[in-house]
Amino acid sequence: AQSVAQPEDQVNVAEGNPLTVKCTYSVSGNPYLFWYVQYPNRGLQFLLKYITGDNLVKGSYGFEAEFNKSQTSFHLKKPSALVSDSALYFCAVRDTGFQKLVFGTGTRLLVSP
């Protein structure tokens, strides 16, 4: 069965510093990987996805993610954090053989001024 883990409930970073939000996955086939962001009392917004090809994926708002097949990871990164990046971030995975998208439990990012 496919699954995704976000090992950190919260990540704290100072504005202007680089940020990393971790995600590891487990699938039986080749994965489709996604990152979504959620602001308070709102729905999720799509940030980026990995399908195939280049392991470094660039997405919205300056975010990027690196696919690492050997470590089964898809960590979200940004070179310089903004206070407005503070939100709840979800990693999700879909196995090529399955239709269901499985979400992680979410990581709260707090960027301090």
Place this chain on the structure above:
Amino acid sequence: DGGITQSPKYLFRKEGQNVTLSCEQNLNHDAMYWYRQDPGQGLRLIYYSQIVNDFQKGDIAEGYSVSREKKESFPLTVTSAQKNPTAFYLCASSAASSGANVLTFGAGSRLTVL
């Protein structure tokens, strides 16, 4: 603008009552989904529909029901059989239910049982 509209945004229910959450999309998407969000548990899939007049149970379907009579609409009924219905409910849609298709989410409906 294309998107997903969920209503109501906030809903209060007495124990023993059924309530229906509305979800409408104008994105011409075939697939629609209902998720439940609880603190610390991420999103759990309740039901999904790949096409009109067809839907499948997700991981936590007990106590919920859906219908898909129109492509644009996928209402969710929370029945009295759902023992712990207080949660944030999210509706989503995608062009198809497989592969790299991205989900578009509504703004959510927060249900509180009094």
